[in-house]
Amino acid sequence: MRLLLAVLVLVLFPATASATVEVTMSESRIAGAVGQYLNISSTVTNTGSSPTGKLIAHLNVASSNGVYVDLEDWTAAPTQSLPALGPGESTEVSWDVQAVNAGVFNVYAVVLPDGSASLSVSPPIHLEVAGRRTLSAGGALPIALIVPLLLGIVVYAVRRRLRTTT
Amino acid sequence: MSARVIAGQECRDLWLSGRGPVLTFVYSVLLSAVTYLAATNRILNFLEQRESVNLVLQIAVAVGVLLTLVVAADAISGERERGTLESLLLTPVSRGSIVLGKLVAAMSLWGAAFVVALPYLWVLGKGVAVVGKAVLLALVVGTVLALSMAAVGLLISARSSTNKVSLAASLFLLLALFAPTQLPAMSKSSVGDLLVRINPVTAGIHYIGLVLVKGHTWAQDLSYLISPVVAVVVAAVALALAGPRIVRLTGGVGSG
Amino acid sequence: MPGVTLEARELSKWFGSRTAVDSVSFTAYEGEVIGLLGPNGAGKTTTIRMLSTVLPPTGGDFTVAGVPSSQPAGIRARIGVLPESAGYPMFQTGLEYLTYHGRLFGLSRDEARQTAVRLLGQVGLADRAQSRIATYSRGMRQRLGIARALVNNPSVVFLDEPTLGLDPAGQREILTLVRMIAEARGTTVVLSTHTLPEVEQVCSSVLILNEGKVVVSGSVAEVTSTEAASRQSGRLRVPPEEVPRAAEVLRRLPGVSVEVSKDVLTVTSADGMNSMLSAVLDAGIVLLSFEVDGARLSDAFLAMTRGGTS
Ligand SMILES: Nc1ncnc2c1ncn2[C@@H]1O[C@H](COP(=O)(O)OP(=O)(O)OP(=O)(O)O)[C@@H](O)[C@H]1O
Ligand SMILES: [Mg+2]
Numbered sequence: 001m002r003l004l005l006a007v008l009v010l011v012l013f014p015a016t017a018s019a020t021v022e023v024t025m026s027e028s029r030i031a032g033a034v035g036q037y038l039n040i041s042s043t044v045t046n047t048g049s050s051p052t053g054k055l056i057a058h059l060n061v062a063s064s065n066g067v068y069v070d071l072e073d074w075t076a077a078p079t080q081s082l083p084a085l086g087p088g089e090s091t092e093v094s095w096d097v098q099a100v101n102a103g104v105f106n107v108y109a110v111v112l113p114d115g116s117a118s119l120s121v122s123p124p125i126h127l128e129v130a131g132r133r134t135l136s137a138g139g140a141l142p143i144a145l146i147v148p149l150l151l152g153i154v155v156y157a158v159r160r161r162l163r164t165t166t
Numbered sequence: 167m168s169a170r171v172i173a174g175q176e177c178r179d180l181w182l183s184g185r186g187p188v189l190t191f192v193y194s195v196l197l198s199a200v201t202y203l204a205a206t207n208r209i210l211n212f213l214e215q216r217e218s219v220n221l222v223l224q225i226a227v228a229v230g231v232l233l234t235l236v237v238a239a240d241a242i243s244g245e246r247e248r249g250t251l252e253s254l255l256l257t258p259v260s261r262g263s264i265v266l267g268k269l270v271a272a273m274s275l276w277g278a279a280f281v282v283a284l285p286y287l288w289v290l291g292k293g294v295a296v297v298g299k300a301v302l303l304a305l306v307v308g309t310v311l312a313l314s315m316a317a318v319g320l321l322i323s324a325r326s327s328t329n330k331v332s333l334a335a336s337l338f339l340l341l342a343l344f345a346p347t348q349l350p351a352m353s354k355s356s357v358g359d360l361l362v363r364i365n366p367v368t369a370g371i372h373y374i375g376l377v378l379v380k381g382h383t384w385a386q387d388l389s390y391l392i393s394p395v396v397a398v399v400v401a402a403v404a405l406a407l408a409g410p411r412i413v414r415l416t417g418g419v420g421s422g
Numbered sequence: 423m424p425g426v427t428l429e430a431r432e433l434s435k436w437f438g439s440r441t442a443v444d445s446v447s448f449t450a451y452e453g454e455v456i457g458l459l460g461p462n463g464a465g466k467t468t469t470i471r472m473l474s475t476v477l478p479p480t481g482g483d484f485t486v487a488g489v490p491s492s493q494p495a496g497i498r499a500r501i502g503v504l505p506e507s508a509g510y511p512m513f514q515t516g517l518e519y520l521t522y523h524g525r526l527f528g529l530s531r532d533e534a535r536q537t538a539v540r541l542l543g544q545v546g547l548a549d550r551a552q553s554r555i556a557t558y559s560r561g562m563r564q565r566l567g568i569a570r571a572l573v574n575n576p577s578v579v580f581l582d583e584p585t586l587g588l589d590p591a592g593q594r595e596i597l598t599l600v601r602m603i604a605e606a607r608g609t610t611v612v613l614s615t616h617t618l619p620e621v622e623q624v625c626s627s628v629l630i631l632n633e634g635k636v637v638v639s640g641s642v643a644e645v646t647s648t649e650a651a652s653r654q655s656g657r658l659r660v661p662p663e664e665v666p667r668a669a670e671v672l673r674r675l676p677g678v679s680v681e682v683s684k685d686v687l688t689v690t691s692a693d694g695m696n697s698m699l700s701a702v703l704d705a706g707i708v709l710l711s712f713e714v715d716g717a718r719l720s721d722a723f724l725a726m727t728r729g730g731t732s
């Protein structure tokens with residue numbers, strides 16, 4: 001719901017009004033693999049001269065090549081509330097995002113102010129998600145066999161030593 | 167000096183004639199099973215490789231700490247029961263040295279558990295370049311948890327009237343501390359997050375997950391390590407202060 | 423006059439409201455073997471544990487080898503103790519065990535090993551030095567325990583029931599060992615036991631405890647010459663119909679007391695059993711059996727610990 005609202009508001013009121021809140025992202029491009037978690041953090045700064053009310057920060061993921069994005073799968077808590085910021089103050093906010101699909105995406109944050117002031121949007125992060133890296137069970141199997149085997153030999157040797165010294 | 171002599175003998179007893187090798191063997195079988203399942207299981211759709219590393223690391227820490235606690239919980243009450251404690255108390259060695267020697271011996275089991283876990287972390291983590299992270303997390307979080315649990319185990323052991331009581335009490339404590347790690351998404355609400363942070367075990371495990379899986383930086387959630395560090399400091403101080411007084415011939419509360 | 427090695431003053435121990443040891447005071451000298459006697463629960467083990475600083479006393483103080491009770495580690499460095507029913511690490515060998523304890527008493531690795539080898543020889547375990555303690559017999563474990571008590575060349579040795587559960591040969595070996603310790607080393611030995619002949623054989627003095635209190639103390643000769651001990655007692659069995667007549671015959675003798683229960687007459691006399699036996703036989707009464715309470719110390723022991731001289 002909130003997502004729709006955010007998009008709606010964004011569409012209806014393009015960035016015209018003088019934004020008093022600035023949102024920046026910590027990175028501009030990230031590469032990962034399907035299934036990987038990414039921690040995306042951004043800084044929200046009040047650049048205006050008057051204090052803000054309570055703020056709401058919302059993360060959004062948009063596909064650049066038509067891959068369907070269900071935001072709920074990507075992050076459990078896309079919307080986070082932020083404390084009110086005095087003039088010049090800033091705060092950090094971060095999201096844990098899991099890359100659910102392969103493809104190229106834009107990830108950006110929107111800060112919705114309390115009341116009638118306008119939205120602030122961060123520059124997007126360019127996210128490239130590679131296909132699933134399958135784990136080679138073949139690599140794990142030898143270790144899974146060798147380690148207990150070696151320790152078994154140690155146990156046997158210790159037991160033997162105990163039995164032979166009477 | 168005498169603590170070193172005691173630690174040396176206790177370690178020899180544990181590793182050359184005691185349960186050390188067998189416990190480590192069983193531990194490695196468990197890690198092998200988990201590693202194999204994590205590496206081959208394609209049914210769990212989202213068991214990403216980092217999550218496999220995380221799973222094995224959590225089990226390595228949890229079971230390693232458990233084994234350490236079992237040895238610590240036996241250390242004093244077990245000797246009492248086998249009738250060997252009186253001979254030890256009859257030496258001029260200070261009670262503090264006895265406690266320290268036994269703590270070192272118990273920690274040697276965690277050391278072995280850590281070393282055994284390394285190849286598993288390597289084989290799972292090498293593909294996603296998290297081996298170094300995983301090893302460091304195991305070393306820091308695991309050692310802090312193992313040390314605090316070993317100290318608590320020794321205190322319980324010194325206080326228990328029988329070895330059974332000591333083992334049961336220690337295992338119960340461990341279970342109570344570890345159980346919340348299996349609850350899903352406790353940290354979503356602020357009360358849940360507080361509970362996670364207060365319990366040193368859940369806090370440590372949660373920190374491991376954040377750094378290893380969620381891609382957080384080391385410093386980002388360092389506050390989760392407050393309670394494990396506080397726990398180890400408190401347990402060590404309690405052991406140093408109370409240990410010498412409660413290492414006695416008879417256990418239980420209020421006896422001679 | 424040999425030096426005082428052990429002095430206890432008003433030593434007491436309560437476990438909750440139960441008194442285990444009640445104001446025990448005594449003194450022991452160099453080279454002396456003190457027998458600590460008393461029935462089960464008399465407080466012997468508790469006394470030894472307090473003197474060996476593993477149990478804090480509730481009251482009183484003591485000095486061991488010139489070290490006051492306020493310095494427990496100093497006392498422990500100068501004493502050797504064979505605890506009551508001590509346990510042993512079953513997987514260590516006798517040699518490892520003694521070497522380890524030598525090191526706990528501050529010996530270097532080499533010194534500890536040499537001491538261990540020497541002591542194992544002295545207690546007759548040289549050929550089993552490399553065997554695990556689990557394979558030792560009970561007597562061997564007791565001897566190992568005594569060897570352990572000697573690793574620090576102590577000036578006072580406490581042995582809590584060292585012959586418990588041993589066969590006569592094993593007991594004799596231990597007693598020989600005890601005598602050797604006292605004579606060759608000039609060590610004070612405190613020996614707690616239930617076996618009275620043992621005390622008569624090796625002890626120079628005795629301390630009899632009952633319900634936590636010292637009932638009597640002194641040299642073996644002194645204790646056995648007390649009035650209670652000099653009286654000799656025994657039990658006669660006669661045919662049931664003769665019991666009243668036998669009792670009457672015996673009561674006529676001077677200084678004899680008789681107690682009758684069924685067909686057994688328990689008699690006590692100041693001048694031995696012979697006159698009583700002949701009186702009964704002279705009266706034509708068939709004597710089915712008789713037994714005399716043998717050791718004189720045991721009379722003293724029984725008389726004193728049963729709370730009365732009858
Ligand atoms: N740890 C303890 N807690 C409570 N009571 C105790 C404890 N140890 C000993 N006692 C009590 O103190 C009293 C003296 O016991 P102690 O073991 O000293 O007797 P003892 O003379 O050595 O007997 P025994 O010949 O059977 O070895 C007994 O009444 C015993 O029940
Ligand atoms: Mg006793």
